[in-house]
Structures are given as structure tokens and as C-alpha cells.
Amino acid sequence: MADYIEFFGFNDNPFRITPDIDFFFMSSVHQEALASLEFLLESEEGFAVIIGEPGTGKTITIRKFVNQLPENVEYAYILFPNLTPEEMFRAVLEDFGIEIPDNATKNKLFSMLREFLIRKKREGRKIFIVIDEAQNLPVETLEELRILSNLETEKEKLLQIILLGQPELEKKLSSPQLRQLRQRVTVMTGLRNFSKDEMIDYINYRLAKAGNSTVRISPSAYNLIYSYSDGNVRLINLIMERALMSAFVKNKHSVDKENVKEAVSSLNLEKKQKKFYLVITAVFLFFLIVMGASGYYLFSKKETGIKKIHKEETAVVSVNKLNVRNSPDKSSDIVYVLSKGDKFIILQKKDEWYKIRYKNIEGWVKKDFVRIDNE
Ligand SMILES: Nc1ncnc2c1ncn2[C@@H]1O[C@H](COP(=O)(O)OP(=O)(O)OP(=O)(O)O)[C@@H](O)[C@H]1O
Numbered sequence: 001m002a003d004y005i006e007f008f009g010f011n012d013n014p015f016r017i018t019p020d021i022d023f024f025f026m027s028s029v030h031q032e033a034l035a036s037l038e039f040l041l042e043s044e045e046g047f048a049v050i051i052g053e054p055g056t057g058k059t060i061t062i063r064k065f066v067n068q069l070p071e072n073v074e075y076a077y078i079l080f081p082n083l084t085p086e087e088m089f090r091a092v093l094e095d096f097g098i099e100i101p102d103n104a105t106k107n108k109l110f111s112m113l114r115e116f117l118i119r120k121k122r123e124g125r126k127i128f129i130v131i132d133e134a135q136n137l138p139v140e141t142l143e144e145l146r147i148l149s150n151l152e153t154e155k156e157k158l159l160q161i162i163l164l165g166q167p168e169l170e171k172k173l174s175s176p177q178l179r180q181l182r183q184r185v186t187v188m189t190g191l192r193n194f195s196k197d198e199m200i201d202y203i204n205y206r207l208a209k210a211g212n213s214t215v216r217i218s219p220s221a222y223n224l225i226y227s228y229s230d231g232n233v234r235l236i237n238l239i240m241e242r243a244l245m246s247a248f249v250k251n252k253h254s255v256d257k258e259n260v261k262e263a264v265s266s267l268n269l270e271k272k273q274k275k276f277y278l279v280i281t282a283v284f285l286f287f288l289i290v291m292g293a294s295g296y297y298l299f300s301k302k303e304t305g306i307k308k309i310h311k312e313e314t315a316v317v318s319v320n321k322l323n324v325r326n327s328p329d330k331s332s333d334i335v336y337v338l339s340k341g342d343k344f345i346i347l348q349k350k351d352e353w354y355k356i357r358y359k360n361i362e363g364w365v366k367k368d369f370v371r372i373d374n375e
């Protein structure tokens with residue numbers, strides 16, 4: 001390994017898979033996730049939820065976030081959360097460095113935590129708990145977290161909570177027992193795989209960060225990395241590390257298709273993009289059919305003089321943050337939070353509410369906080 005690092009003139013392994021914040025790449029999705037966490041801290045209460053498939057960067061994002069916290073903020077970080085409520089209280093207290101008597105009951109643990117939080121609040125400190133891999137939390141532990149997050153003194157909440165998890169977490173949160181928790185979710189963001197351009201920027205960022213400017217990667221090598229990784233950051237790292245190894249063994253300073261092929265076969269990876277192309281082809285065919293059919297429809301209507309052209313109406317958020325809710329009711333669940341300037345499509349109007357679509361999110365917003373876009 002050392003030889004390989006020296007060969008390319010790196011000062012560190014550029015594609016190590018541990019979430020190391022020195023190598024953090026500020027892609028637009030990761031930036032959005034960080035902004036949502038900052039928004040949570042500013043809002044002083046509630047939960048933030050970050051959902052992402054394995055290897056999309058949940059853990060590295062939270063590490064980046066906690067690394068740049070203001071001095072008055074403290075947090076507990078819980079990683080293996082298949083925990084009963086009692087075990088969760090213990091884990092949190094231990095992470096805050098509090099000694100726990102051996103025979104402490106669940107109630108005792110709860111009151112110790114409460115006292116700790118009140119003391120910290122008096123000292124002017126902000127406290128939050130991060131639960132990583134939160135898809136493994138039992139429902140009753142999640143419910144206890146909600147109760148904790150409701151503790152308050154003189155109208156100020158004592159604690160905020162960040163849940164990071166795979167898509168199963170989102171499913172779990174939608175269960176009827178967790179309805180109240182859902183209402184306390186201030187921000188929910190998703191991490192996704194990189195696009196091909198993002199992937200290329202990411203790879204070059206990591207190479208440069210490791211001190212190298214001489215490795216060349218051919219366009220066909222990039223194509224192959226993308227089709228095997230589908231833009232998943234962990235897979236990109238794994239493939240790049242092996243591909244560089246393969247180039248090193250052949251005494252080359254460039255990575256081409258053959259090196260990537262060797263890398264993916266040693267990792268036993270299968271092409272992910274095959275499926276993607278199939279889907280694209282299917283979608284394309286579907287549109288052809290729909291366009292053909294609607295062309296026929298418009299054409300035949302034209303003759304009868306009732307041709308109808310529908311133009312989508314769009315609008316822009318005019319306040320700093322705007323909740324998107326599940327239904328046109330201000331106590332319904334928040335499904336997303338839009339920011340000032342975000343542009344979306346209006347699907348339906350009802351009293352004080354608009355039903356909207358933003359990217360792939362649909363929900364309801366109060367019409368007072370948006371401006372119809374007349375472009
Ligand atoms: N924005 C980023 N900048 C730099 N490296 C990243 C970024 N996002 C992900 N990675 C890298 O991808 C790999 C996976 O990231 P991470 O462990 O944070 O993913 P995860 O979503 O927590 O996965 P899991 O669900 O399996 O825990 C790590 O090697 C990490 O360094």
C-alpha cells in the first residue's frame with residue numbers, strides 16, 4: 001500500500017473508506033443536508049432526519065457538522081442503536097460522561113438525563129443527540145426520544161435530536177404509533193447518489209486532496225466507474241482504490257477502462273446502470289406513446305374547436321423557510337421544508353392552500369408565503 005501511495009505521489013490514501021472529514025467534498029446534496037442541520041440548531045427544538053441509502057455519506061456529513069459547531073453546543077453520538085429505551089438513556093448519559101449507579105432504574109435514568117439537561121440549559125449550552133443508523137431503533141425507543149425532546153423549562157426546549165438512517169427509517173417513522181414524533185420533525189432531507197458530473201468532480205477533488213495532480217482517468221474509465229457505482233460514494237471509493245492499484249501494478253500513471261474492469265471484477269460488483277438504461281428506454285417509449293396519443297387528441301380536438309393548452313403554473317417561496325405538509329391543514333405532518341427562492345409547480349388550489357410539487361416531493365403549502373411566478 002505504501003508503495004502505491006508513493007508511486008502516485010500521494011501524501012495519503014485518497015479513497016480510504018472511513019468517513020474522514022479532511023476529505024469531505026461539499027456536493028450540493030451534502031450541502032443541503034448540512035444546511036438542514038444548521039436550520040435545526042437555529043430553530044431550537046424538534047428533530048432533524050437525514051435519510052440515505054448505505055454509502056451516500058450520512059455519517060461523514062454528521063461528522064462534518066459536529067466538527068464546526070459553535071463553542072456552546074454539546075452533543076451525544078449513538079451509533080449502535082438497537083437499544084431499548086433504558087439502554088438508550090444509558091448510552092446518552094455515558095456519552096455525556098455522566099456516572100450511572102449500577103442499579104439505576106429506567107425512571108432514575110430519565111430523571112438524571114433531565115437534570116443534566118436543565119443544568120446545561122442554565123449554563124447557556126445547547127444540547128443535541130445524534131442517532132446514527134436510526135433505522136434500527138425500536139419504535140418504543142423512538143417514542144421515548146420524542147418525550148425527551150418535549151422536556152422544557154420556562155417554555156424553552158432542553159434538547160434537539162438528529163436521526164440518520166437508511167430508507168427503512170422513513171418507513172418506520174410513518175407508522176401510526178409515531179405520529180406525534182412526525183409532527184416534531186423540523187427538517188427532513190435525503191442524501192442521494194452522485195450524478196456522473198458530480199462523481200467526476202468528487203474523484204478529482206479526492207485525488208487533489210491527497211496531493212496528486214498527475215493521475216489521468218480516461219473518459220471510458222469514468223463511464224465504467226459510473227455504471228458500476230451508480231454514483232454511490234462508497235462504491236466509487238472502493239472502485240477507485242482498486243483501479244489505482246491495478247494501474248500501479250502495471251506501472252502506469254493513468255487509469256483506463258481495463259483498470260476499472262479489473263477493479264470491479266475483484267470486488268464482484270455488477271453493473272447497476274444496466275437497469276437504469278432499461279428504465280430510461282421504458283420511460284422514453286412511454287413518452288413517445290403519450291406524445292403520439294396526445295398529438296392525436298389535440299389534432300382531433302382542433303377540428304372541433306375545443307383544443308385546450310394547459311400551461312403549468314409555478315410559484316416561488318417568499319419567506320425564509322416554508323413547511324410542506326401532508327394535507328391542507330397546519331397540524332398535519334411536515335414532509336419537507338422549502339427555502340426562500342425555491343421554485344415549484346402548483347398542482348391544485350384549495351382555500352388558503354396550494355398543493356405543490358417540488359422535485360419529487362408533493363404536499364401542501366400556505367399560499368400567503370409564496371409568490372406566483374409570472375415568467
Ligand atoms: N461528501 C462526501 N465527501 C467525501 N467523502 C464522502 C462524502 N460522502 C460520502 N463519502 C465517503 O463515502 C463513504 C461512505 O460514507 P458514509 O460512511 O458517511 O456513508 P453512510 O451513508 O453513513 O453509509 P451507511 O448507511 O453504510 O452507514 C465514506 O468513505 C465517505 O468517506
Ligand SMILES: [Mg+2]
Nearest residue numbers: 058059060132
Ligand atoms: Mg453511516
